[in-house]
Amino acid sequence: MTDGKTEQSARTRLALIGAAEELIALHGVSAVSSRQISKAAGQGNNYAVGHHFGSKDDLIRATLDKHNASIDRLRQKALDAIASDPQVRDWIRCLVCPEIEYLGGLGAPTYFARFFANVSSDPATTILLYEKMGESEPLLAILEGLYGALPEFPAPVLEMRNNMTRHIIVNTLADIERAAESRDHPVTPWQQQCEIVVDALTGMWLAPTTAAP
Template structure:
């Protein structure tokens, strides 16, 4: 349980919290959440008191939540703005761009090195922490509107829609994580910029959403062949962000 700060100590406490969040994000990204102790985070944040993490956040889970919120807020605002520009669109690519660009533009703005993409990939592998990520950044109103827009454009059976939503999410998380890691290490990246990487992601995810559906053995999915030009096929050679 956090103790109340005396009057006049709030700015100092907030600065300490920010240093802890920054240090924890880097350590979690580089080593994994489970492998990093509160003592290591306190030391990396320059805190002589090794109980600083518990004092300011109470638990590692709340520290993870603070890191997610630091990035989720600007990403959500960017997605709200982009969704407002494409609302009503029947082009799959427009809605996929709303999924990809807010994240990649945020990562580009963080500079090199950054740690949020690697941190996100670490968190998404932990069942308990994944729920925090989902609650803070994967269940927002704008993201739900993006998925609704894709549903309206792609006209897929529900099981296929859910499956491809998961595919798209994994692709964004892990391709961004890979690029961020390579940038931090100074090694070769597939694309020269986050903008270029985002275009490749939008291409790939658009193709996933527009791919034909083959019925499985149990007949749970219904194939929906489509003619050229339907379901946003014009996206394949259309405008690029």
């Protein structure tokens, strides 16, 4: 009996994660309530999110965790394969390509990239992303390598280019995911998509600085 309840609870949790991912991807964080997520997951109990996760924020954390473990394995693989004397472009490839590779392997339709973009753009949930970033050892190692390879920038330039990098990666992934749903849209291999983004970000980071320090 206990095993059956545990399995049922695990299935319910996965259903709630799937429903939250899709609804938040399509409508945004603030437009989606825990009750709507419970209903979309086929739960008669309107308080299923609270029962299984505690809060909507905790459900968002669990949704991020569902994907981050696999992305971290790809990040570690990229780190293990990095050149002996890595340059800025090498580190940016480590930053970008695992996420695009992961997304390319999910198939369509998928909602994770758009879910991530909406969580990232909502001031109430952006902090949840930074929490998860701080838990990723491969990601922290990549960022440390990137910052060590960069030219020295004035603090405002570094902050602005950091923000631009995040926006470019997050929103490009959402665009790739959205385009994959369209039968009329030609499918670009993830490897090619990766190189396009890496080229753009490398150019941005190595662009000359004209702003006064």
